[in-house]
Amino acid sequence: MELGLLSIVLHAHLPFVRHPEHAEFLEEDWLYEAISETYIPLLYTFQSLMESGVRVRLTMGLTPPLCEMLCDPLLQARYRKHIEKLVELTEREVVRTRGTEFHEAALYHHHHFASSYRLYDETYHGDLVAGFRALQDAGALEIITSGATHGFLPLMSRVEARRAQIEVGKANYIKHFKRDPRGIWLPECAFAPGVDTLLADAGIRFFFVDAHAIMFGSPRPRRAIYAPVITESGVAALARDVTTGERVWSSEVGYPGDPFYREFYRDLGYDLDYESIAPYLHEDGVRRNVGVKYHRVTGKVALHEKEPYLPSIASERAAVHAGDFLSNCQRLSAELVGTIERKPIIVSPYDAELYGHWWFEGPLFLKYLIEKIHYDQDTIRLATPLDYVDEYPENQTQTPSASTWGAEGYNRVWINAETDWMYYHQHRAEDRMIESARRYPSAEGDQRRLLNQLARELLLAQSSDWAFIITTGTMVQYAIKRFRDHIGRFNELYKMVAANRIDYAKLDDIESRDNIFPEVDYRAYL
Numbered sequence: 001m002e003l004g005l006l007s008i009v010l011h012a013h014l015p016f017v018r019h020p021e022h023a024e025f026l027e028e029d030w031l032y033e034a035i036s037e038t039y040i041p042l043l044y045t046f047q048s049l050m051e052s053g054v055r056v057r058l059t060m061g062l063t064p065p066l067c068e069m070l071c072d073p074l075l076q077a078r079y080r081k082h083i084e085k086l087v088e089l090t091e092r093e094v095v096r097t098r099g100t101e102f103h104e105a106a107l108y109h110h111h112h113f114a115s116s117y118r119l120y121d122e123t124y125h126g127d128l129v130a131g132f133r134a135l136q137d138a139g140a141l142e143i144i145t146s147g148a149t150h151g152f153l154p155l156m157s158r159v160e161a162r163r164a165q166i167e168v169g170k171a172n173y174i175k176h177f178k179r180d181p182r183g184i185w186l187p188e189c190a191f192a193p194g195v196d197t198l199l200a201d202a203g204i205r206f207f208f209v210d211a212h213a214i215m216f217g218s219p220r221p222r223r224a225i226y227a228p229v230i231t232e233s234g235v236a237a238l239a240r241d242v243t244t245g246e247r248v249w250s251s252e253v254g255y256p257g258d259p260f261y262r263e264f265y266r267d268l269g270y271d272l273d274y275e276s277i278a279p280y281l282h283e284d285g286v287r288r289n290v291g292v293k294y295h296r297v298t299g300k301v302a303l304h305e306k307e308p309y310l311p312s313i314a315s316e317r318a319a320v321h322a323g324d325f326l327s328n329c330q331r332l333s334a335e336l337v338g339t340i341e342r343k344p345i346i347v348s349p350y351d352a353e354l355y356g357h358w359w360f361e362g363p364l365f366l367k368y369l370i371e372k373i374h375y376d377q378d379t380i381r382l383a384t385p386l387d388y389v390d391e392y393p394e395n396q397t398q399t400p401s402a403s404t405w406g407a408e409g410y411n412r413v414w415i416n417a418e419t420d421w422m423y424y425h426q427h428r429a430e431d432r433m434i435e436s437a438r439r440y441p442s443a444e445g446d447q448r449r450l451l452n453q454l455a456r457e458l459l460l461a462q463s464s465d466w467a468f469i470i471t472t473g474t475m476v477q478y479a480i481k482r483f484r485d486h487i488g489r490f491n492e493l494y495k496m497v498a499a500n501r502i503d504y505a506k507l508d509d510i511e512s513r514d515n516i517f518p519e520v521d522y523r524a525y526l
Contacts, residue, residue: 002343002378002380003330003333003337003379004332004337004345004346005344005346005387006346006383007346007384008348008350008366009061009347010061010351011061011349012038013066013351014030014034015065015465015466017030018075018515026282026288032079032082032083037356038352038355038363039070039352040119041116042355042356042366043131043135045367046141049140049370049371050135056140056382057140057141057381058384059144060141061144062129063147064146064148067172067173071127076126079120080126086113087110087114088280090106090110093292096276102308104310109292129176142384142386144183145173145184145204147165148168149459149462150463150465152187152464154411155190157423158434159194159198160430161525163201166199166204167202168517168524181204183207183385183386188405188464189349189403190464191237191401192402196231196232196235204235205386206236206237206386206389207236207237208240209403210239210240210403210404211239211241212401213237213400214398214401216403217399217401222340222396223342224340225241226336226346227345228345228388229397229400230395231399236389238347240347241332241346243328244329244346244348248350249354255365257297259297260310260313260314260317261297261361262297262309263296264293265303266293267289268290268292277290293309294308294309322369325365325369326376326380330377330380333380347385370382413471416471419467419471422466422467425487426487429461429487429494433490439497440497443522450493450502453493453507453511453514454497455521455525457486457487457489457493458490459520461483466480
């Protein structure tokens with residue numbers, strides 16, 4: 001007997017990183033690693049399950065910056081070059097490790113990268129977005145949108161700026177997926193009352209929040225976090241379930257900390273002798289992670305004490321953990337179904353990049369979990385938020401509390417002593433963008449081209465990734481430079497708008513660097 005619904009949500013996002021002015025750029029590797037380790041494995045897993053007759057029903061967010069990068073010819077060509085080098089490296093490693101305790105891991109890595117290359121080139125023809133779109137069209141995925149550049153909506157100074165993030169994100173979704181989005185991943189799950197009105201205006205039917213948004217909402221929820229609430233604007237809000245989330249998120253008590261899973265932080269880029277690894281590094285010759293890892297988590301020991309990784313055992317552990325996850329969902333649903341007097345929906349959202357990139361066995365875990373739900377039981381059903389709303393159209397009306405996910409659950413990760421300086425410049429640019437749109441409400445030709453690029457620079461400056469990176473202390477100088485560059489370019493373009501005079505050489509250069517959203521319309525700021 002069916003007792004509950006499980007809604008797995010995978011939020012796939014990377015900041016827009018594209019540097020045509022450099023032959024190689026370190027931060028572009030974020031995309032290439034995620035393609036090989038997360039996006040291709042997930043796409044192939046869902047497609048293979050569906051083709052074998054297994055019911056797949058998940059929600060997946062593909063943000064506009066990620067879609068734009070996946071479809072960019074320059075980045076596609078650079079990814080092919082990146083993966084070709086890894087196929088060559090791992091082919092050599094299979095020979096070098098023969099007869100050693102690392103041979104099984106070497107074989108596995110070669111198969112992984114060779115398969116990724118073949119799938120990318122021959123099956124998906126470089127267009128992963130089309131692959132995900134096909135899964136949505138087949139009913140396996142509900143793909144949702146996000147803010148145009150993952151801009152942190154509550155920290156924007158003007159409602160027009162918030163609306164533009166949503167509307168540009170929606171337009172980009174329509175371009176890539178050939179239909180209107182029905183759901184949205186609010187960047188950083190950042191909600192403030194009033195945001196839902198903008199979502200309703202855009203035709204969005206549901207969004208996600210962290211648990212405390214609904215638990216501390218007004219009035220108090222009658223069904224805790226195990227049913228949607230409907231905001232005054234008519235949009236459904238669904239809360240993250242903490243218990244199932246912790247089992248995957250946490251490296252301390254969650255599955256990724258299992259001693260037999262692959263260790264993320266020890267990499268062949270540092271383990272191999274320099275002469276052998278040098279051809280596979282960037283032109284600067286600096287050692288860095290290359291994505292080939294021969295050691296397992298082992299336990300709380302130093303990196304040099306990590307033991308050899310055995311993929312066959314790791315696969316067995318993924319199956320065990322999939323069974324444990326399902327058992328916990330069944331137990332939770334059985335406890336809740338009588339209490340809330342209906343089947344609960346357990347919402348389990350994760351950064352998609354956790355599956356494969358950070359937790360190498362993550363896609364395998366999902367495969368086993370989906371198969372177990374399909375074949376081994378009848379109490380839990382995979383569902384999307386709208387599946388639940390269609391089954392239970394009557395839900396409590398509530399105004400969720402202002403909230404985010406992440407540390408402490410409010411805005412601190414994005415505005416603090418390290419990042420507060422950014423918002424003066426961002427808010428001033430928002431004012432100037434709205435002023436410019438109002439000054440030229442019907443621009444055409446080169447004037448429209450200039451205003452569209454002005455909008456792109458503001459959108460890119462608003463990305464929540466820059467403040468997040470600064471707060472977490474990773475690649476801080478890059479994040480600061482990106483924010484300053486976009487604000488600087490915005491100000492250069494604004495001077496042209498104010499003077500009604502275009503420097504075409506400068507505009508050409510900025511357009512070539514920041515070519516995101518060719519469909520953008522600056523009138524989103526009206």
